[in-house]
Amino acid sequence: MSRLRALPRAHLIAGLCLVALLLYPVVNPWQPYPQGVMLLAFLLAIQASSWNIVSGYAGYISLGHSMFLGLGSYTVGVLAVRFGVNPLWVAPLGGVTAVIIAVLIGSVVLRTRGHAFVIITIAMLLAAQIFAVNLKGITQGSDGITLELPFWDRDFQNIPFYYVYLILLVLTVLFSAWIRRTKFGTGLVAIREDEGKAASIGVNTTRFKIVAYAASSFFIGMAGGVYAYYLTFINPVGSFAILGSVTIVLATLTGGRGTLYGPVIGAFIVQVVSEAATVYGGGSQSRVLLFGLALMVVVLFLPKGLLPTIEAWWRRRHPEKVEYTDQAGALNRAPATTTERVRAELAAVNAEDAIAPGEILLDVRGVSKRFGGLTAVDNAGLTVRKGTITALIGPNGSGKTTLFNLISGGMAADSGEIWFDGRRIDGMRPWRRGHLGLGRTYQVTRLFKEMTVQENVVAPLPDSRWRTMFSDAVGGHEAARARELLDIVGLGRFANQPAGALSYGQQKLVELAQVLMLEPKLILLDEPAGGVNPSLLGQLTEVIRELNRSGVTFLIVEHNIPLVLDLCDPVVVFSHGAPIAEGPPERIRTDPLVLDAYLGDDWRPAEDGTADEGAGESDRAETATREAVQ
Amino acid sequence: MTHLVQAIALGLLIGGVYALMASGLTLIFGVMRIINIAQGAFLILVAMLTWWLWHETGIDPILLSVVTTPLMFGFGWVAYRLLLSRIRGSSASMSVLLTFGFALVIEGVLNITAGNKFKSATPSYFEESFRVGAISLPKAQVFGFLAAMAVLAALYFVLTRTWTGRAIRAATQNPSGAALVGVGATGTAALAFAIGSATTGVGGSILSVLYPFFPASHYDWISRLLGIVVLGGMGSLPGALVGAGILGLAETLTATYGSLNWSTLVFYIVIMVVLLIRPQGLFGAKLREDTV
């Protein structure tokens, strides 16, 4: 709550600072030096805010971001020399070049997850330098490009640059704020928090990352164009210097990575401190050493950055009452009022479907998955019919979760086919499957803990349209729908809590609400009852039934046998990577094969409490084994 | 034809040295999932130290790796315990930023203590060559190559034949599994980081003879090494060997038949092409991070 309350305050302070900065050259026009220092701070802030989009929001670190400044400078420099245009008028083209290069690099490097990106960003910075040196016909090689002096009267020498950079900075911050408000921004944070999970809720992680990289390059490229004019000379060594990237990283980290104003604050601090070091330091110390030390100190002792640390301190000093952290609060919130509307909505979705109830919705045909010598799923076949709540039970390690991963696209099957809603999906990326109406929850919940509950629910994307991607995640119909879904699972009151603060059971319910945002036809629930207390469990089953009545099909992995027998029909029993029995619950509970393989002779419904606990424990063991196998 | 054979021979000799330098990086990545950006700075640090010792005592620079290797082992151990272990558990990006900062600090310290000048150790055999038929193999290159191969063989022995090595390999292949059988994560990590640093003890000594260097040279070296590791498959030792050989050859052949201007770029082009076709590298297992 306090964080939200701090928000308008932050905007107000920022606005005041902006007014002061706008007035400064008017009040004090004949001071090119302080104006020069300030405009360099603006430039650094533009770069830091932009870097923050890909490296702060999405968590993909770029160590070569100053490359875009150089690209912008060169674009504008070359155009200005070739066609004699004033660099200022073509500065936006610097941004365009930066975006094109970012998209090209991004579409090679960002297709996969992980570490290649950071390596490539350094390599590309150095490669850009080599290109600038060697493409002599365009760049004049290491001689560099010389530009004319600014056309305005020398009395105003720095003032125009000051305002151009200030305006660019405002635009950059507004752009960054807008991104963070959209589902695109929510998706980026989701990628940072848990990329695999993000993909499973319909976030096209490849596209999101590439767009983020491109978005983080535009304003830097444009600023680079202006920068060339400011310096009147550009060459490969100066334009593609790695120290420039270091300052960007340092500024953002100091201020607060992933925040809106942190990079700006950090940029001002770094710029002013390094200028002070130049003026008062007497040149005894190496700047590389200073920056390196500062970077290490920030990473080790201030990893979140100044702004979040100060905010945390402020919140500790001014604690706010948190409403409804108890479960009773959640439970009192009756979902009854909203279900009708949702049901109508879901029904509308279902009306478009070609497949009538009772037909096969999910068809797994002869699928296998091996980890080294271990065959987790062995030529398994499984069908889920439309409108059912199908259960998948079986001993630990029998391959149920692996099968879920194969269906949702988290892993690729070694052989076999998976069909969903009349389409073959086993070659599709996870988000495509999500867009087709396939949602899942996880054995151990995987909410984005740094986000609020509502953001978690807004994050999923039901389709691949750009309009959806850039729709408002804070207000508007997406947010309204998220609150509605939270009400359905009875957690509307927690909308603005950080997801990590909820109890485990509540997190399971939020994860279900999250999946509902995908407008799914089929939901895969991986042990929904595990670790959930009885009162919440009742609510959970109620929600599942309600949704099923409105047309959603379920496939549930669950160890709580009474729950399964009560809720599901049919029941599929899995053992050693393949189904061994299938049928209505009353037949399964008496099937000798099933009793032998899983339930055991002495299985009685009365023991469900202990069975539940045991299942929870063995879950963990299964998880561990699975990871070990990987 | 002689030209070609000469270029290939030189490329392979260079590749062998690259392989040694990249082995430490790939080992550290394999065990800890840390990209040690400071590895290039470690190399330059050792080269500077070797140069200074050689200059003061006249002892052969490559032999001096007997001194620098244990030093770097200790250096790596301390660096891990003091710095990297503090951020264990936070995101991988933090370790990148930390080692990046570390590299800058080393560069800055070298700038102040050793000055911003190019240096290069020149032992007596330095200008001599072995002649094999029409081709000539510079002695320094040959000695550097032999030293690198010896160290790689020793490293291979340690990793496959000793308990410590097996623990490291287990941790590489399967961290939680290794933890289950009692391979302590922190201890193994510190050990791996120390061994990874120790390889720069030899690598840096060889570098001091083969290449002129100055404090800021580490950017070139780290991007070269990262290129090799990406090409070979991150975390794979055989990958580093093969990747280094390929890039050494590509570099020399481009320099001989194309233009020297573009030979450095070959590294980056190869990286991009590999990432496009085979993101996990030549020897890399498809990263299990892709799993949910």
Place this chain on the structure above:
Amino acid sequence: MTASSPSGTETHGKSGLPLSRRRGRGLRTVALSVVAALALAACGTRPSESAAAGGDTGKPIVVGISLPLTGDFAQPGGEAKRGYEVWRDMVNAKGGIMGRKVELKITDDASNQDTVVADYTKLITQDKVDLLLGTFSSLLNYAASAVAEKNGMVFVEPAGGAPNMFERNFKYLFFAQPATAPHQADVFVNWIKSLPEADRPKTAAYPSQDDPFAKPVIESMQKQLEGLGVQTVYSEVYPADTTNFQTIASNLASKKPDLVAQGAVFEDGVGLVRGLKQLNFSPKMLFQTSAPSNAGQYSDGVGLANTEGVFYTVSWNEKATTPLNTDFVAAYKKAYNADPAEDAADAFAAAQVLQTATEKVGSIDQNKIRDWLHGNTVDTILGPLSWEATGEPKGQFLLAQWQSGKVEVVAPSDVATSTTVVNPKPAWK
């Protein structure tokens, strides 16, 4: 997650009084400090007015300089600082300029373009220095000279001879070295011309680092020598970060040219000599641009015996008989207990240029100084200097050669320190 949290809108007016009161206080503080900051800074005059001001005759003359004392160019930057300081002490010992003491205001730009611009802007507009002297490396001088030009200040630079520098038609820029890079080779070509036809090289190879000072020298030499009928058998520009010279060396060894002329900055010069030595190919003539001028480092790098006969061009020599040169060398040795480097001498010469012009016009009026320099010749320790309208110098470099472990000037003949020229170069040792 802090202020970026996007879920703010609906909470706007949620919590009434206490918040707005608290916020009000915070805002007042911010607003007050903003007003205070603005008021505090409100002063100053138009740059155009301040630059034209004559200055008080009683006070010392302040010369503003920004130098790369740290970072990539720290080496020449440090030498330049010494050169300037030796000049200041020598001038002040003789009573200063126009009876006013000279003060240097030197700042460190950390080899960074942004900083050098900020530094010179500050020196001119904030510190209101009387005169300016240039910095080191073209990269920094490009940006710095533009600041000086904008502010109408004479900018005498001790380095920065890249040809583009003088295509900008600046009016206040003067390069205080005898020649720009493309004309550095002239003295060597003239010496070749003076040889009998039979002794001239028949074939030549031109490897050069891609460096704005090395490459133009070699390019222009190649053009001129081809004009003399010397056949080019190899010509290649290699990148600045090249560390492996074996491929170039083996190319050269297979072509066996009479002359190898290398555009070498430093380490590449040493690297190529080593490569050639490994392949045991010794050309009859070896010319390198600036690598051999790094006296001790060069002979250490290639071995003293192997320096014999290597040519290079240089702007200044310790033994030159130019006015004040012996004084400069002595003062430098006394102050720093070391041999002066070329960079220090260049800086000293730049200061001499500025000093002479100021004394001749009898004021620090920048336009008068500029006009005087465009019309006159200044005697410096580098020899006489004069300029084109663009600030490009019109003189000639010195041709130097390593002989018996020492450096001798062998051309032009009027300033030569030795009449013998080692030709052909002996084989490697």
